[in-house]
Amino acid sequence: MDFQLTQEQRDLRAGVRDLLAGRYGREALRASTGDPSGRVVDRGLWRELGDAGLFALRLPETEGGVGLGMPEAVLAFEEAGRVLLPGPLVATHLAAGVVPGAAQGTAVVTARDLDGGLVTYLGEADAVLGADGVPAGTPVRSVDPLTPLHRVSASASASADPYPCSYRSEGSLLTAALQVGSALRTVELAVRYAGEREQFGRPIGAFQAVKHLCAGMLVRAEVARTAVYAAAVTGDPGEVAAAKLLADEAAVRGARDCLQVHGGMGFTWEADVHLHLKRAWLRAEQWRTAGEAEEALAAELLASAG
Template sequence: MRFQLTEDQKALKAGVRGLLARRFDRDALRAAVERPGLDRALWRELGAAGFFALRLPEVDGGVGLGPPEAVLAFEEAGRALLPGPLVATHLAAGRVPGAAEGETVVAAVDGGGLVEWSAEADVVLGDVSAAVPLRSVDPLTPLHRTRTQGSTDPVAVLLTAAEQLGTATRACELAVQHARTREQFGQPIGAFQAVKHLCAELLVRVEVARAAVYAAAVTADPADIAAARLLADEAAVRGARDCLQVYGGMGFTWEADVHLLLKRAWVRTRRAGGGTESEELLAEGLLAGAGR
């Protein structure tokens, strides 16, 4: 079966990319790194564009779309490394006043006992009375740990996979761009076989993850979502590492953006639904299918 985006879905994806290119370009990303904090004006603009209300029914003031469209929007957010508790606020639309419009920033305790952006959120879903601040590896994602663990929402797992897919896509783009423009021994480094292989592997992981994430958004099957999350986590983390290899020593410098991709990907792997949790869910589904 072939999954192709409709014209409306392509327009949605392009619209979100255009909004983020205008409001959160590289200069804004670097400024956020130097001066961490949530851009409330951008948050409200996302709300006005329907980012948080994509899956909310029209009768409740939402856009009335489904998980496939939400995945496309979150993929673009992941590509831009957009900071903030995007998934929690999106899931709170229709339940927490102002979340759908971007007037209220919502954070939530995930299944791993982690909460992102709790200090700047207006509402935190879950008990954070004993939350302990953590030193986050990602300068754009402040973290707290709490003893209370939230539930693992399949939609949250899927949207995290979509963000990871977007970050993996950006790592692939940066690697290819650098391989084409950086020269050694009088020719672009992309002409060397070792670099070609790295870029090819980057692309393969991205496209495999994309197929899995898009399919899981259509089927909404827990096993499909688990598989998509595992593939997307791998594509994001390994993709950023391979991108660092293409960049060489330059990629490890603070001035380059590659390390930010890797750090964000690492943080997302710690969210609920990643790693062992998805592996066990996927194994359970495979074993159940084998027994039929």
């Protein structure tokens, strides 16, 4: 099986990267964190993403979509993860063809993808995937300033798992792609800072301990990326579960190690690394937690052994 990217896939990734670089660079990221309205979803950018086909990427052409597959989707979502683009990207993508306006980016669709009755972006959503209308919710303080949370009533979140396995699996894999993008970005941030910051007359990147941190970050990120790409091609449930586990670890540990490379600077509001860590923590709980992924992977391994 050939996992090399085609020229069309490389062009897709480059196009998404260029779009996001022009519309959601670091200044836009920082502006989002300081928006006094508390709203973090840029409706104009959301429509641009719809026009670019991000949400309708896997929708058949006969239904107005792009007609591509999951391998192309994870490439696009990896780029969104690199820039920490806020908003319920995965839910809106899954809602294409189901919720009016989702494919075009004129509707923001969130999902009940967290435990404990928590819903992300509820206050800015036009719909909740698989629900009738948008339920009322109570704002809850979020670890990530760009991922607002609401807690909905027990009746609104009565089902332990409101989504079929297909949604759960696809949501996990797309979230894993976002995590991979974040993990790769923290590698870049760590390497750049290690080359700029000097101690004892030398860049700190010249010291063995810092080299080891950066090398470990890169290995975890690349292993996770390979697992996500492979799962996108095969669609195997066990590989999807493994990809989510590896991507969550790469994003969380990568951000922690990046913070370590930055030293005290990494704990300040001026650095971006803390935003990557906070988003990675939250995404690790979305669609499939580590415990759930481990159970799914164990079930697949037992089934294949039997």
